[in-house]
Amino acid sequence: MQFFIEVLIGGLLSGVMYALVALGFVLIYKASGVFNFAQGAMVFFAALTFVGFQEVLPGWLGLEAGSNTVFWLAFLLAFIAMIVLGVATERIVLRPLVNQPHITLFMATIGLTYLVEGVAQMVWGANVRGLDLGIVDEPIAWLMDNYEIGVSKFDLFAAGVAASLVALLALLFQYTKVGRALRAVADDHQAALSIGIPLQTIWRVVWAVAGFVALVAGMIWGARNGVQFALTFTALKALPVLILGGFTSVPGAIIGGLIIGASEKLAEVYVGPYVGGGIEGWFPYMLALAFLLVRPEGLFGEKHIDRV
Amino acid sequence: MARKIGDVIVDLQNISLRFGGVKALTDISFNVREHEVRSIIGPNGAGKSSMLNVINGVYHPQEGQIFFKGALRKKMEPHEAAEQGIARTFQNIALFKGMTVLDNIMTGRNLKMKCNFLQHALYWGAAQREEIAHRIKVEEVIEFLEIQDIRKTPVGRLPYGLQKRVELARALAAEPHILLLDEPMAGMNVEEKQDMCRFILDVNDHYGTTIVLIEHDMGVVMDISDRVVVLDYGKKIGDGEPDEVKNNPEVIKAYLGTSH
Amino acid sequence: MFYREAGQFKASYAEDARIFPIRQDRIGFWVLMLVLGVAVPLFSNEYWLKAILIPVLIFSLAALGLNILTGYAGQLSLGSAAFMAVGAFAAYNFMLRIDGMPFLLALVLAGLTSAGVGILFGLPSLRIKGFYLAVATLAAQFFIVWALVKFPWFSNNSSSGVVTAQAVTILGYTFESPEAKYVLTFLIVAFMALLAKNMVRSSTGRAWMAVRDMDVAAQVIGFRLMRTKLLAFAVSSFYCGVAGALYAYTYIGTVEPEGFNLDLSFKILFMIIIGGVGSIMGSFLGAAFIVLLPILLDNVVPALFGDALGAGFVSNFQLIIFGGLIIFFLIVEPHGLARLWQIAKEKLRLWPFPH
Amino acid sequence: MADAMSYLSINNIEVIYDHVILVLKGVSLQVPQGKIVALLGANGAGKSTTLKSISNLLRAERGDVTKGSVEFKGNRIDQLTPADLVRRGVIQVMEGRHCFGHLSIEENLLTGAYTRSQSRAELKESLEKVYAYFPRLKTRRTSQAGYTSGGEQQMCAIGRALMAKPEMILLDEPSMGLAPQIVEEIFEIVKDLNSKENVSFLLAEQNTMVALRYADFGYILENGRVVMEGEAADLRTNEDVKEFYLGLSSEGRKSFREVKHYRRRKRWLS
Amino acid sequence: DEQFIGLPSYRVGPYASGGSGLFGGWIDYMQLVNERDGGVNGVKLTWEECETEYNNARGVECYERLKKKGSTGNSVFQPVSTGITYSVLDKVAQDKIPMVTIGYGRTDAADGRVFPWVFPMITTYWSQASAIVNYMGQKEGGMDKLKGKKIGLLYHDSAYGKESHAIMDKLAAKHGFEVIKIAVAHPGNEQQSQWLQIRQAKPDYVVLWGWGVMNPTAIKAAAKTGFPREKLIGVWWSGAEEDTIPAGPAAKGFVAAGFNVAGANYPVVADIKKHVYGKNKGNMEDKARVGSVYYNRGVVHGIITVEAIRKAQEKYGKGKALTGEQMRWGFENLNLDDARLKALGATGFMPPLKITCADHEGPGKVKFQQWDGSQWKVITDWVESDRPLVRGMIEESAAAYAKEKGIKPRDCSKES
Ligand SMILES: Nc1ncnc2c1ncn2[C@@H]1O[C@H](COP(=O)(O)OP(=O)(O)OP(=O)(O)O)[C@@H](O)[C@H]1O
Ligand SMILES: Nc1ncnc2c1ncn2[C@@H]1O[C@H](COP(=O)(O)OP(=O)(O)OP(=O)(O)O)[C@@H](O)[C@H]1O
């Protein structure tokens, strides 16, 4: 039982990590109807830029490596880089593709993926780097001692960050004028244009926010597994979360994450051994698929409107 | 030109249809006789389109019964309705945007085509003969509706009015028994409406096709319908011959405004 | 000036329904076929045959398969590589386990196996739409590759999971030289492309497109959603399966499940997008583009920069250009190269008048 | 007309879709301040295209204005974004409704006010005003627009544009799919806005009868060219217009049942 | 004359970091030979890179493209990817180009009688597994002490990872320990459940048979579940700086096998710094990585390539460019004994190596290194593998292949 609980908690916490990445997808999808495949690459780009600045700043400015100043300055610069990326994406990719079918935009973001990956590695090199956020990834001693349940401090921290981001973004979408405009844009680009919603500004803002989310996700995942190309794969973990929760729902991302995380771990531990293990690659997708059969728009997604 | 109006072919009894809290149709009874032109009018949101959707199985009403050719019809799917000879056009044009006019109209004949995909793949013998036989039928429809010159145009590029006409062509290509038309003349000018009326009446005359028509142009409705039913907020407030309806005070109040 | 259809009258609907209604196109097409089928194997060198032409043909076939599903039937799929894997491994096992199995029959059986699996994974499409379906097809991608790795039976217990394709023998002739393999691939691909073209220009194709463009209306007209969608999945997977088998037998020679990864699925998707969604010719143009572009960049970029910049820089620069060009093409013509070709022809027809 | 103070003027524009399809072949027209101008013409004449080239929504459909210019209050506006135009007071109500399906009716209306920075109270007031024009919308305010009837969507689209408090509205087929009563109401609203708030209108309309009744001035477009223009009153009495656009022949209105099997209409041009 | 060497490389994609180190070291060594010695007996080395992105199809294209380059064609093909190895396995024999796969590739190709053109040199995966078990035996104070022990095998769930199964099962049977196989799905950036399973099973050692991001993730997760890093033994694709640095402090104590060691203070590396980087001709963008595990592995690739050229020139004429066929002879008669290694400045850097007609593998030895928090420290001498057992498996597998393909194995007593 205690082992079961441990697996469950571990799963829920990894689910939150997935949600963090899924959030970036949701943001952009909700605001423009674009399924942004480049989100994974953006996570990589953001994290790499952050550690890259962390490395070079001390040399440039004569600051002490690893100091708080360097940390925050690097964070700020990485955020600015993400804003630049967002603005450039809007200008170069999205603006000329207004009102195109969703699949075209989707493909464009795959092109963007290559571009971003290339730029990131061209600027910062292909080296694998560590990233230390100063929070140790080890079990909380008290829980371990008394109940023999390992819950990592780091995971709790990540969960806290994800939860606050989700809360913030959910509020933004539901209750502000900009949030409403974003949803309008997702429904119909041309109509949104016609009533004067400045698509371009909106997209820039959204991509910048998604860039910020990517930065946070990148730092947390990077602190966990190192900052390296494989960060782009986090996207693959986020996709089932996304469809299970619903493409358009911010809370859906986190709930989907929890469900996927927990069931994936339970399945790997309790079912995996019977089929030779390694089922985490496809299990979340199958689970999400089974789920969709019951609710084709995901848990909280918007229903597809089909009227004649 | 003696059209013989026949027996009741579609009979809706006490139909109610709800969407969540919205009552689209409340306890409506209504019938259509063979070979007649039956119109449905009413203010926006009255439930006219919903009514058509009930007839051809897109919506399934919560209450009430539907008799088709005298037999009680259980829950029927749209494609089954099509197999029974019900064709329709849509209020918000539902053409297949990626296809040419010709292909769109050809889809109307799909139920009459018998070859399977393997024969199609080889496109030899039967498949080719079938394709050409149906093409001839489709060309008749094209000629009838006078859209020869846009045959090969992708429908997405056509102006609204022509799209409506192509949609009618697609429905006609199925050689339907009953034709449901949802605002076929919206967005047309008088001359085009006249053309459209001519097509509808011709179909009705020559092929005896039963027509159920939703239209907001009272001139058209009153001129070409045999019987008119009036809906308001999902309820039936009038039913009868055009003149009768036109002078029904409740109808005037709810819909017509002034008597025309 | 010479590209005019003036003076060509179509006397029957059969003529009008031809694949190339304009005579110049027809002539051009047959010339192209002759060049590709005869001149190329005669005059091309080994590198071109083995490293470029054969893969272009095979990927064209896979792209064709995906195009049927996505371009014509409107069901976005990210799992085409997995269906190629099914085809490759099915062909291998049919050849291995049934004595005297003729190659062409194995190819068909491989396609059918793949079609069966395709139908299975196509079932959810009856309820799930758009990107939801796209992501769900990833389940097929990951599951199939996992299963092929996990159960050693598929790879005949090879410790490395890699299987080596058996020799290709048809009627006693063994296809060994690159020229022979190329011709075989070419004939199969050309034949299947013809079949595909026939399907999409007849009622089957119209059913797919109708479902793609507006499924409610398609139903109202009398199409059965389930049958139409599943047929699209089956035919599409059949094509991908055959492409996978050819990949193993006439191209790489040895295959492992992991070779059919998500990247490959994306690559195939690229091909149809760049080439033209819903276009048979687009599948070919797209495949050629995607196969040739990196090779071209490989040759051009270092030549531009020499050794001045690090090798890592060059590789990354190629990646950037690749991504950039994809975006560029989408912007210039969202309907792909096939459309660009069409516009060029339309202009040519009007030339020298602008409109 | 040409010498009237040009408020909105379109000078000899040519529009090409998809690089090859030439649709407008040199269209010029003027809308004087505070007037209602009707743009009439058969299907495919290019009315919608004209409106879209003013509001710059054309580019989103891969169309391009290749010649000519569009001026508003003396400034060229062909290079502005649609959002800029809305801020300057020019808004288009697109043909075919285009409501935001997943937003509720009320949210749809609120997005219309995006370009205006208004206080909550002002916003509420504008909203109420729209509801006053279209009571039907009020009863459906919480439904998702995608699930409302065609007419309701049309009202929603017009109401949404009103929320932007424009000074010039490009209305594309406002009457399409509306019940006759509502059509009259909408034109009354147009008249109202025009006279009370001095909003100018350029409206593309098929319902010639009503349009000419309310408009000050009219243009008739055919095959991408203006073939006739004049005071609305004059057009109403023009014999050709009467016959082809109003369905009135010398003997008065003909029943739709009777007009059959004869007569192809003569074209002014082409 | 010039000797052409085609280099299929990967500098983009998920494995780019390892790739840039490996190809950097390799190219630097060849540059060293050109700069310091003026080539091999006056024959300058030339090379061309071809980006494979670690993708089979692109690898095949590279193979075909490089094959005819240079005056004598490509003289050796080293794909640095097992997938590409398999894809060109048949082609190299037809084209008469030797294929060298150092520490990857097709294991049973070590039987040179069946695979004359393929050289899986220094050590194969099977030798490595056996050496790792021997290392554990050493640690425990004798192989007999392994009896009743539990060894976890955390493997990348792919053909590569599963290559460990057969040999581990055999060794387990032989020494009486239990193997607990735990799969990690690609890419392996999440291992919560695996490590919970490990914690529950409480193995004495865990072998990390990983690749890419799976490695740091495993090390981190080990720390998180409190598994001692000293008992976590990585294979040589899990034991580079790229695997430990991202794991941060958690990696301290982690042990990994390697057929080459890390470190910049070997004469050969010092020479590179002097002659290549001194003249600003180095390939590495980040010079700090000179001497890292992957870099040094590249140097080993370079040494083996160059020494084979040297050997072949002895037979076919000094100062002449060699064909692939001649190179094959060079590889097959390669003998890097202690003296030669010393002359090369690579004593202890790689194991002494002798290739024969029948044995295309060579020593099958590895050293173990431990991460001290900032760098790798060698903690053992060359650890032997269980040669008879491994060789037996190789011959069995190769024979089966020969039978399937109808190959008649060479008779090595007749080769010279
Ligand atoms: N996106 C497009 N691509 C290509 N051609 C187009 C496009 N949009 C419109 N057209 C063409 O431009 C011409 C004019 O169309 P437009 O929509 O402006 O006509 P309209 O006068 O508004 O007609 P309606 O009364 O039917 O709305 C038509 O012939 C149409 O085929
Ligand atoms: N699928 C649906 N889901 C929710 N509500 C619906 C649905 N279909 C119709 N309604 C509602 O039912 C009512 C009737 O709609 P319907 O489309 O039948 O009206 P209509 O009479 O055709 O109006 P119009 O003339 O404006 O087209 C409307 O209020 C509409 O919002």
Ligand SMILES: [Mg+2]
């Ligand atoms: Mg309706």
Ligand SMILES: [Mg+2]
């Ligand atoms: Mg229009």
